[in-house]
């Protein structure tokens with residue numbers, strides 16, 4: 508099996524783990540910048556193309572600042588995510604606000620910031636109107652339901668079973684209603700795949716949205732400013748998988764775009780995306796140390812990270828590759844369950860995984876933890892969220908989030924009132 512590479516050599520990783528207590532997340536700035544550049548390059552044929560980084564994937568202002576410098580906007584779905592963008596200077600239409608079950612104060616903040624508001628339901632038109640008023644630009648999230656012909660996607664599921672978006676009839680009616688209410692600019696969004704490795708899925712999405720753009724123009728004289736293909740570009744969690752060919756995605760979407768744009772008079776329609784995973788996912792590492800081993804019906808290695816640091820294996824049965832830092836050349840002739848300390852038996856980073864022989868104190872790196880990793884963290888069993896470190900382009904390390912302390916954990920309790 509192919510191996511995955513580490514962002515630092517083993518001696519530097521060991522030094523780092525001496526200086527900062529494990530577990531911690533480590534992000535590779537250079538690789539993040541290179542990845543986002545390759546995405547933007549694949550769409551450079553579309554002058555207005557923008558990637559709105561999905562903030563939820565790694566909501567750290569230092570990472571957002573890097574992405575802003577590369578020209579990204581932010582895709583937000585909550586008040587705190589809006590604030591994070593504001594703090595790093597991502598404002599106005601560089602924010603896409605795609606939320607669901609949204610309270611009025613969140614819409615209020617989105618309006619204050621001039622964000623693009625992406626409505627998740629027909630009834631939200633009236634809700635927005637009655638609470639904060641309709642902005643000049645409105646976007647709708649389409650749930651294509653059975654109209655989407657491809658197979659369901661493991662994380663998002665079948666569109667018909669998904670809670671997001673408006674169905675087709677509601678969508679058409681939605682544009683009619685907001686146009687009548689004075690909205691002047693329009694966007695169309697969908698998000699039907701997640702962690703999708705097949706580039707044709709994104710081309711299909713573009714075709715679906717562009718043919719809808721044509722229909723909106725013909726039936727309602729609604730001229731879309733943009734279609735947003737959503738996020739969902741997958742990453743090769745398993746070393747035997749191949750990354751998505753971004754050039755293939757870009758060129759495939761271009762072909763569809765060229766087919767529709769002039770013929771149906773859609774110009775100057777813009778293409779947007781809002782990926783999280785592909786931008787930071789492969790460039791974040793969860794560094795943890797083996798603290799115990801036990802041998803019962805299976806062989807277990809206990810590490811000092813747990814599912815609160817990275818929930819994907821427990822939540823989705825997701826594969827995350829593991830490298831034993833000082834034993835990279837050793838034969839992978841031991842089979843382990845690599846487990847965390849939660850009182851939940853699904854707190855396992857790897858199940859029946861062939862690895863080198865692991866001893867207590869060995870440093871382990873869990874790969875592809877840079878998106879939907881730290882951000883999914885929680886405090887069950889009194890687990891404290893770990894630190895986040897940034898490996899900067901000049902090779903230095905910056906702590907971009909400290910680890911939580913017991914005081915943080917108890918901060919919302921009033922012991923004085925006992």
Ligand SMILES: *Cc1c(COP(=O)(O)O)cnc(C)c1O
Nearest residue numbers: 561605738739740781782783784
């Ligand atoms: C989660 C999410 C994304 C990002 O998904 P990735 O798989 O990280 O690319 C984009 N848009 C919306 C609306 C989302 O909910």
